[in-house]
Amino acid sequence: MLSQYKSEIEQYLKSTLGAAFADVKEWPAIELEVPADKNHGHFSCNIAMRSAKTFRKPPVVIAEEFRQAITDSLSESSLQNVIDKVEVKNPGFINFFLKTGSLVTVLEQVFEQRDRYGSLTDGKGRKICIEFVSANPTGPLSIAHARQAAVGDALGNILAYIGFDVTKEYYVNDGGNQINILGRSIRFRAQEILGEDVDFPEEGYQGDYIRDMARLFMEREGVDTPEQLHKIDEDKFKEFGVAFLMDMIRQDLADFHVAFDVWSHESVVAGRDKIEEMIAYLGEKGFLYEKDGALWFKSTDFDDDKDRVLEKSDGTYTYLTPDIVYHKNKFDRGFDTVVDILGPDHHGYIPRLKAAAEAMGRDRDDLNVLIVQLATIFRDGQAVSMSTRRGQYVSLREVLDEVGSDVARYFFLMRHIKAHLEFDLELAKKESSENPVYYIQYAYARINSMNAKAVEAGITAPHNGFDRLGADEELELIRHLGGFSDALQYCHQQWDPYPLVSYLLELATRFHKFYDVCRVISDDAELSAQRLGLANAAGIVLANGLVLLGISRPKSM
RNA sequence: GCGCCCGUAGAUCAAUUGGAUAGAUCAUCUGUCUACGGAACAGAAGGUUGGAGGUUCGAAUCCUCCCGGGCGCACCA
Numbered sequence: 289m290l291s292q293y294k295s296e297i298e299q300y301l302k303s304t305l306g307a308a309f310a311d312v313k314e315w316p317a318i319e320l321e322v323p324a325d326k327n328h329g330h331f332s333c334n335i336a337m338r339s340a341k342t343f344r345k346p347p348v349v350i351a352e353e354f355r356q357a358i359t360d361s362l363s364e365s366s367l368q369n370v371i372d373k374v375e376v377k378n379p380g381f382i383n384f385f386l387k388t389g390s391l392v393t394v395l396e397q398v399f400e401q402r403d404r405y406g407s408l409t410d411g412k413g414r415k416i417c418i419e420f421v422s423a424n425p426t427g428p429l430s431i432a433h434a435r436q437a438a439v440g441d442a443l444g445n446i447l448a449y450i451g452f453d454v455t456k457e458y459y460v461n462d463g464g465n466q467i468n469i470l471g472r473s474i475r476f477r478a479q480e481i482l483g484e485d486v487d488f489p490e491e492g493y494q495g496d497y498i499r500d501m502a503r504l505f506m507e508r509e510g511v512d513t514p515e516q517l518h519k520i521d522e523d524k525f526k527e528f529g530v531a532f533l534m535d536m537i538r539q540d541l542a543d544f545h546v547a548f549d550v551w552s553h554e555s556v557v558a559g560r561d562k563i564e565e566m567i568a569y570l571g572e573k574g575f576l577y578e579k580d581g582a583l584w585f586k587s588t589d590f591d592d593d594k595d596r597v598l599e600k601s602d603g604t605y606t607y608l609t610p611d612i613v614y615h616k617n618k619f620d621r622g623f624d625t626v627v628d629i630l631g632p633d634h635h636g637y638i639p640r641l642k643a644a645a646e647a648m649g650r651d652r653d654d655l656n657v658l659i660v661q662l663a664t665i666f667r668d669g670q671a672v673s674m675s676t677r678r679g680q681y682v683s684l685r686e687v688l689d690e691v692g693s694d695v696a697r698y699f700f701l702m703r704h705i706k707a708h709l710e711f712d713l714e715l716a717k718k719e720s721s722e723n724p725v726y727y728i729q730y731a732y733a734r735i736n737s738m739n740a741k742a743v744e745a746g747i748t749a750p751h752n753g754f755d756r757l758g759a760d761e762e763l764e765l766i767r768h769l770g771g772f773s774d775a776l777q778y779c780h781q782q783w784d785p786y787p788l789v790s791y792l793l794e795l796a797t798r799f800h801k802f803y804d805v806c807r808v809i810s811d812d813a814e815l816s817a818q819r820l821g822l823a824n825a826a827g828i829v830l831a832n833g834l835v836l837l838g839i840s841r842p843k844s845m
Numbered sequence: 846g847c848g849c850c851c852g853u854a855g856a857u858c859a860a861u862u863g864g865a866u867a868g869a870u871c872a873u874c875u876g877u878c879u880a881c882g883g884a885a886c887a888g889a890a891g892g893u894u895g896g897a898g899g900u901u902c903g904a905a906u907c908c909u910c911c912c913g914g915g916c917g918c919a920c921c922a
Binding site: 322327337346598599600602604606634635637638639661702707710727730733771778800801803805809816820 | 882886903
């Protein structure tokens with residue numbers, strides 16, 4: 289990892305500049321950044337610009353003085369074998385160039401660590417619960433869920449890779465009013481099928497799947513007449529509906545390669561007894577009061593806009609109530625951080641959840657709610673509007689059937705989670721050959737076929753001593769390989785898997801450029817072997833990244 | 846009305862969180878294979894970063910005010 293050199297140089301700068309300019313009492317943060325442009329070196333420092341005020345001189349002049357001090361004492365430092373040169377560029381950047389010999393140690397690390405290359409211990413084993421999808425079992429998963437699924441799964445993988453103890457969790461909302469409506473919807477459709485004249489309820493779920501479910505339900509229950517149907521208990525419809533739809537959801541997620549560690553059910557973790565327990569607890573703490581026959585939570589004590597009703601005047605609970613219990617359940621299970629991934633229509637919900645977290649004695653940052661913006665599906669150039677109630681939407685299943693899991697996952701991850709996503713189904717299908725996911729996978733497949741060729745030619749890639757590499761395309765590729773864990777750290781910092789997607793696309797680009805310019809298998813046996821080694825290192829990093837994103841690694845395409 | 850998110854090339858999006866000449870892809874135009882996989886590579890063209898002020902060595906990024914879009918503001922879930 290190049291970040292190793294980065295911190296070494298930062299340390300060196302602090303001590304060297306501190307000694308050379310001893311009269312300066314307070315230094316701004318001395319930090320290096322990785323410049324985008326290779327002409328600006330491997331690391332860049334802006335300390336001269338930030339010191340302009342203290343020194344009362346133009347930044348370039350200061351930078352030059354700093355450069356002098358840095359190079360003067362370099363011979364006494366172990367870094368003299370690492371740093372090739374130090375340059376000053378307008379408006380006052382100090383740029384560091386590494387020796388090629390130091391740069392290629394990245395490749396040695398890749399071969400040492402293999403499928404753990406890039407992994408970190410930053411997380412220190414802290415426990416994170418990341419809850420996502422958690423769609424109500426009232427219909428098939430939509431593409432909004434699909435995007436949340438791709439994000440949650442990939443982010444969970446990344447966090448685990450950098451040292452967190454991650455639990456991926458799905459919360460099954462198998463209680464509440466929407467389940468009553470589901471049961472009623474099935475019953476009404478069954479009545480219709482049996483020829484009864486009924487008015488399908490306005491709030492009922494109108495998707496065609498309800499009709500199919502009604503048919504299946506009657507088949508299983510042996511119902512042929514309206515009389516038989518009327519004898520069936522209301523709860524039977526609900527139980528059947530939830531079980532059927534949860535099976536469907538599990539299957540869709542499995543086919544999307546999204547795996548959950550824990551499935552929590554509202555009926556289990558937030559039953560009446562647990563709710564009463566929680567209400568008693570909040571009551572003792574003085575966070576509750578009664579008004580207009582309802583029981584209120586003083587969420588305004590914790591930064592919410594208004595207080596929230598927990599128990600309605602009719603004695604039933606609001607949606608929030610079991611949710612608070614569920615979050616208490618998560619904290620009680622020992623998670624340091626609880627992450628919820630929600631859609632943008634729920635962002636108004638965040639303050640009351642945070643308030644609840646604080647009320648139960650946690651820090652409000654222990655709960656981290658990520659809002660994943662919606663994806664709009666375009667079909668035939670037209671946006672498809674979405675409404676579960678009207679049964680009008682594109683489902684994850686349809687997308688999977690049309691473009692497959694790899695393309696779907698990539699598309700859902702190809703933007704920042706806070707950016708609205710346009711997903712053109714026709715484009716994803718029709719122009720799949722120009723899809724970026726193929727571009728990345730193609731790089732991987734190329735490396736594989738190259739290895740097959742190398743075996744024929746009797747070339748074996750070394751795992752160290754890459755002294756023949758030096759072309760621009762080679763060095764740029766190596767430099768990028770050295771930044772893999774930086775991309776992962778950035779994902780954590782942003783709570784978004786997107787930076788990894790971006791990293792992999794860039795990696796594929798650099799590999800293709802390298803491949804185009806540097807012929808790997810040639811008459812020069814030594815150079816061939818070393819270039820093959822570089823290609824293999826790129827292959828390992830590509831594979832590591834693709835695994836984290838849940839995208840397959842085809843050996844041929 | 847209040848709150849959150851967004852506004853960047855013709856289109857879809859980047860920009861290492863305040864850095865160097867604002868970059869990719871698609872579409873348009875032009876090149877590169879007796880070749881390890883052409884699903885590739887190189888190049889041209891395309892911009893007042895919605896607008897106006899401000900902060901500083903330096904702003905697409907931060908602050909204020911406008912303009913335009915999305916979402917949310919229940920004893921619904």
